[in-house]
Amino acid sequence: MDRRTDKNAKSERASAKWSKLRRRIGWMTLLALISLACAGYLLLKYAPLPAGATMQSTRILDANGQTIASLKGGVNRPTAKLADISPWLIKATLAVEDRRFYEHAGVDWRGLARAAWVDLRHMAKEQGASTLTQQLARNLYLSHERTWTRKLKEAWYAGRLEQSFSKDEILELYLNQIYYGHGAYGAEAASRLYFNKPAKELTIAESALLAGIPKGPRYYSPHLNPKSSRARQRKVLQAMRETGQITKLQAERAARENVKVRALPEEEERAAPYFAEYVKKIAVERLGIDERLMNEGGLTIRTTLDLRVQRAAEAAVKKGLKGAAEELQTALIAVDPRNGYIKAMVGGRNFRVNQYNRVFASSRQPGSSFKPIVYAAALENRTITAATRFRSEPTLFYFDGARQIYRPSNYNGRYFHEEIGLRQAIAASDNIYAVHTIMQAGPENVIAMARKLGIASPLKAVPSLALGTFPVSPFEMAYAFSVFAGGGIRAEPIAITLVQDRRGKILYESHPRREQVLEPALAYVTTHLLKSVFERGGTARRVSKMLNRPVAGKSGTTDSDAWFVGYTPELTTAVWVGYDRGRSITSGEAHRAAPIFAQFTEEALTDTPPKGFPMPEGVVHAYIDPSSGLLASPACPGEGTVEVFLQGTEPARACGPLGPVVEPETRRSEQPNRHWWKKLRKWWRS
Known part of the structure; x- marks a missing residue:
């Protein structure tokens, strides 16, 4: 009994000690939490805000380090009092960006929870949760890197801004700070840029259009993407209606209103403007670089472009279109088939007048320039050879189980009225031979070949595919032909090689990817046959004297498009000439593409000794x-x-x-x- 009593006593003493220790730890923890809370409150209440970020120029450089564009130029940042900004723009901004702006204290915890729930339900990031105050804090004090540290700092700075300024002062700062695209910062600059009026005079429709831009200044630009801009405007109007800022009738009237957007003011002539815009788009949309960081973050972006080659492209286009109708447009893209590097890009006749980049226009029928893909497919599956002969004369082709008939014809009704071989068919661009070939090889195999070469545009397995009746872009055609030029290797398109921040830290570095998609022998045989286009009887014989090196290629002409796609071992180039609205081209206009190609190729390779295409085994x-x-x-x-x-x-x-x-x-x-x-x-x- 004594032992048991002694044991119980010891246990009670130990329990008392632990209870006392737990109470002490609890009090210490509570004091620590109170101290932290007090420190946080004092910091939030009295700690000074840092100075706003200093804007630095972002430079886009060519492959040799020469400056293509400096994105600091043209910054437009006049300020306006909140009273001098249209109440419609204020209401539109709050409706689409931060509906509970006047209710939260910098961070909207309710909105954060709602956004997290929506994202969880859709298993993707569907909604943002940053308040206007957080966006302002990020723009003023922080980088745009996506880390938890940055988000915590953003929340702290937002709270500090709410302690230091009134809601109206924060809203005024925001509307003078936010980026609206094309170098315009703030509502006043944006209003004058897009509508040539002060911000106080903006209508409901104009305000909704402007309020939609900051979410994606490039994607929602009324100049670069008018359809997306209008769709975003309608979304803003819907948000204004949902929040009671406007009535249903006002929303409908604003949606119907034809908002006239002022043309962009002329900028100083700069090199490769279409390419510079493409680089900005790639950096933002593919590499995930924030657009504000792009425009004022002091980045260095090294690209694949060669300014000397670019100037040769621009000169060839200018000469090639001399004396043509002002509406006649063109596109040229040149790539290095050995690594996929873009060396030159011309997206139109005048970037100042029209920023639409026709290099990526996928509404152009390639015509006969598509035939090499047909012949490569047939050669690959041994359906035809260079010795295969078909009769060149008007012919009916039955397909779809003989339920349909296709009646192709040759250009200007010219036929040989005898059997011809593949080389002669390529040189003369005989349509009947091409359709015979696709009927033998199978349209599905031709589509499979196009996909291997990198063409992603929609194609249908019908006989007319052989004559290039399905639209593709010059970009796709250049890279498809570069596989022939590169011995059957497809190189991934590359425009940006390196991105560094202002401190020299590497944010992105390219790693060229190359894949053998054709037998080297097949690429060589196709190339050898395409050289006939420049020989006697070939469609490009008139420009053969302009070329002093082995060249292969193919012309293409439709009612509204003229093409020439050609290459050397070092350079593949696609040239398109036509009208934006599908207007028919004349015979003279159709003959402008090949001379542009020839002049550019010789000038671009002026320092490169002529080199033949190496013949592989097989x-x-x-x-x-x-x-x-x-x-x-x-x-x-x-x-x-x-x-x-x-x-x-x-x-x-x-x-x-x-x-x-x-x-x-x-x-x-x-x-x-x-x-x-x-x-x-x-x-x-x-």
Whole structure:
């Protein structure tokens, strides 16, 4: 009993000690929390706010370090009192950005919880939760990196702003600080830029349009993306109606109103303006760089463009369109097939007048410039070879189980009215031969080839696909042909190689990706055939004298589009000429694309020695009788011509009555010797 009593006593003493220790820890924790709360309150109440961020120029450089554009130029930041800003703009901004602005203390915890719940339900970031005060704090004091540290600082600065300024003062600061695109900061600058009027005179429709821009100044720009801008305007009007700022009738009238947006003022002429805009778009939309950081964060963006090559492109376009109608437009893009680097880009005749970049316009029918893709597909699956012959004459083609008929015709109704080979069909751009080929190869295989080459635009498996009736962009065509130029390797398109912040920290660095999508032999055979376009009887024979190096390519003409896509081992270029609204082009206008290509290519490569396309393994040459497509022999009239084949697809039989089967060792020769052939002919006849 004594032992048990002693044990209980000890246990009670230990329990008392632990209880006392817990109470002490509890009091200490409570004191610490109170101290932290007091410190936080004092900091929130009295700690000075830091100075606002200093704007620094962001530079876009070419591959050699030369400045293409400086994004600090043209900054427009006049200020206005809140009383001098249209109440409609204030209401529109609050409705779409921060409906509980006058209720929260800097951070809207209710809105934060609601946004988190919506994001959780949709398993994606559907709603933002930053208040106007938080946005102002971020713009004034912080970078735009997406970290928890930055978010905590943002919340603290927002609370500090709420302690230091009234709600109206914060709203005024916000409306004078926010970026509205095209160098305009603040409501006053934006109102004068877009509508040429002070901010106090903005209508409901104009206010809704402006209030929608800050969420994405590029994407919702009425100049760059008018459709998206109008859709965003309607969303703002709906938000104003939901919050009771306007009536249903006012919203409907504003949505119907034709808001006239002032043309952008002319800027100082700058190099590669279409490319600079493309780089900004890529940086913001693909690399995730905040647009404010892009415009004033002091970034250095190194690109693939070569300013010397760019100037050659601009000069060729200017000369090529000299004397043409003012509405006639053009696009040119040149890429290095070895690494996918964009070397030059011209998106139109005049960037000041129209910023629309036609390099990426996917509403242009490529016409006959699409045929090399058809022939590459047929060569790959061994459906045709350079010796395959089809008759060039008006022909009916049955498809879809013979339920439909296709009646193609040649340009200007010109036909050979005899059988022709692939090289002749390519040179003369014979449509009948191309449709015969797609019927043999299968439209599905042609689409598969287009996808391998990087063409993503919608295509349908019908015979007319062979004649380029489905729209693609010059960008797609340039990269598709670069696979032929690069020996079957498809290189990922690259415009930006490096992005650094103002301290030199690397934010992004490109890593070129290359993939072998075609056999090198197939790419070479296709290229060899496309060289005929510049030879006698070819559609580009008129510009062949302008070129002093091996070149391959293909022209294309439709009722409203003229193309030339061509390449050397170092440079692939797509040129388009036409009208924005699909207006028909004349014969003279259709012939402007090829000279632009030729002049540009020679000038761009002026410091590069001429270089042939290297022949890989798996390619053979053979003498072909042009009248039969068989191996030439002395038994047939006329001279044989040297033709190129994928190994194993060259003809096995010689021409003439019951021509003999020729062994591979006899008919193959990578370097045909005409002197040897003449001796053989003489021996045969004797």
